[in-house]
Amino acid sequence: MKDGLLTERQRVILRHRRQGLTQQQIGDIIGTSKANVCTIEKSAFENVRRAHETIQFMYTLDARFLCVIPSGADLLTVPDTIFHEASVRGVKVRYDTIGLINRLRDSVPEHVKARLVRDEIQVYLNDDGEIYFE
Amino acid sequence: MKDGLLTERQRVILRHRRQGLTQQQIGDIIGTSKANVCTIEKSAFENVRRAHETIQFMYTLDARFLCVIPSGADLLTVPDTIFHEASVRGVKVRYDTIGLINRLRDSVPEHVKARLVRDEIQVYLNDDGEIYFE
DNA sequence: ACGTGGTTAAGTGGAATTGTTTAAATTCAT
DNA sequence: ATGAATTTAAACAATTCCACTTAACCACGT
Numbered sequence: 001m002k003d004g005l006l007t008e009r010q011r012v013i014l015r016h017r018r019q020g021l022t023q024q025q026i027g028d029i030i031g032t033s034k035a036n037v038c039t040i041e042k043s044a045f046e047n048v049r050r051a052h053e054t055i056q057f058m059y060t061l062d063a064r065f066l067c068v069i070p071s072g073a074d075l076l077t078v079p080d081t082i083f084h085e086a087s088v089r090g091v092k093v094r095y096d097t098i099g100l101i102n103r104l105r106d107s108v109p110e111h112v113k114a115r116l117v118r119d120e121i122q123v124y125l126n127d128d129g130e131i132y133f134e
Numbered sequence: 135m136k137d138g139l140l141t142e143r144q145r146v147i148l149r150h151r152r153q154g155l156t157q158q159q160i161g162d163i164i165g166t167s168k169a170n171v172c173t174i175e176k177s178a179f180e181n182v183r184r185a186h187e188t189i190q191f192m193y194t195l196d197a198r199f200l201c202v203i204p205s206g207a208d209l210l211t212v213p214d215t216i217f218h219e220a221s222v223r224g225v226k227v228r229y230d231t232i233g234l235i236n237r238l239r240d241s242v243p244e245h246v247k248a249r250l251v252r253d254e255i256q257v258y259l260n261d262d263g264e265i266y267f268e
Numbered sequence: 269a270c271g272t273g274g275t276t277a278a279g280t281g282g283a284a285t286t287g288t289t290t291a292a293a294t295t296c297a298t
Numbered sequence: 299a300t301g302a303a304t305t306t307a308a309a310c311a312a313t314t315c316c317a318c319t320t321a322a323c324c325a326c327g328t
Contacts (some may be wrong), residue, residue: 004187005139007316011191018195022273036318038275043316051185052139057145058182061152104284125225163307170288172305177286224275 006049010044013037056107060132063124064089074115075101086125094129106134139185144178147171190241194266197258198223207251209235220259228263241267 006014009030009099019037023037030037067085069078079097086093095103104121111119111133124132140148143164150160157171164171201219203212213231220227229237238255239246245253245267258266 002184004191005184006188006191009317014195023275024273032318033320034274035276035320038273040317048188050136050139051188054140054182054185055189057138057140060277061148143287157305158303165285167289169290169302169305172303174287177304 005047006044009040010047013041017041056132057134059126059130060124060134063126063130063132066123066125066131069117069121069123071117071120075104075112075115075117078104078117082123082125082131084122086129089125091123091125091127092129093125093131095131100131103131104133140178143174143180147175148178151175156175188267191268193260193264194207194258194268197260197264197266200257200259200265203251203255203257205251205254209238209246209249209251212238216257216259216265219257220263223259225259225261226263227259227265229265235267238267239266 012030013026016029021029023034024039058071066089067081069081079100082087083093093100102107108121109123111117122134124134126132146164147160150163155163156203157158157168157175161168161171202225203215213234214233216228243257245251245255256268258268260266
């Protein structure tokens with residue numbers, strides 16, 4: 001029954017940082033190097049990012065699988081695919097073409113390179129038209 | 135650059151679970167025992183709980199320390215303590231007495247037993263009157 | 269050019285997590 | 299109360315994560 005993702009060390013550093021202290025100052029206080037403070041702070045942010053991603057995933061549980069975008073697809077063809085699959089299921093997607101592309105880029109940027117889909121992407125659709133990528 | 139907290143195994147089990155499958159059925163599908171499915175599902179939920187707690191903590195970063203509720207305090211005395219400390223700082227709490235108690239129970243249920251505060255609770259206050267417990 | 273603040277990379281010891289099995293215990297509907 | 303579903307405990311190997319050091323690198327303002 002541990003508490004959050006962040007370690008005591010990570011929390012302390014985030015707190016001090018929010019107070020405006022420099023990494024060097026924090027290092028002096030907690031007795032370590034500025035490089036170490038930097039590393040710990042970085043992994044703290046990484047943990048927060050993963051926490052968000054995890055919560056995001058839980059939303060996709062309420063969504064149903066819609067389709068898969070194959071690796072190598074042209075990014076600009078993705079919205080039409082999604083609109084079509086959604087209309088088949090009788091659901092109106094709550095994004096337009098541009099909105100969908102932006103949503104995709106925000107959600108799984110590591111799977112997109114310019115106009116190219118570099119890795120296969122799973123698409124999920126909510127009853128209220130929300131879209132999730134994975 | 136890993137993605138969320140949940141492992142592939144944990145995500146698959148949560149998905150199948152949401153589809154209504156039993157642990158035995160899932161065990162057959164992914165090739166392991168029902169006991170193992172249970173364990174993995176449990177640790178998945180544990181991870182989700184920690185994700186929530188983590189982003190909850192991030193909110194407290196924007197908040198300032200308000201006061202500490204000592205272990206053994208009567209739950210019903212907590213709101214008045216908080217209202218008083220908040221008014222000293224010139225901030226209007228955005229909850230009434232009942233709302234605060236509910237907020238507290240939702241936020242740190244493991245620190246509350248009936249009317250008794252069993253473990254010390256840190257209280258944080260936002261500029262807009264939001265309250266966070268830890 | 270120097271100092272300050274921040275970031276990065278490689279490596280290390282120790283702690284924690286994951287998936288697993290086996291076996292026992294518990295809940296729960298019929 | 300019988301059986302199915304779920305939960306728990308203990309133990310284990312493999313993996314991952316944490317904090318840390320050292321040493322270097324980048325960007326800046328003076």
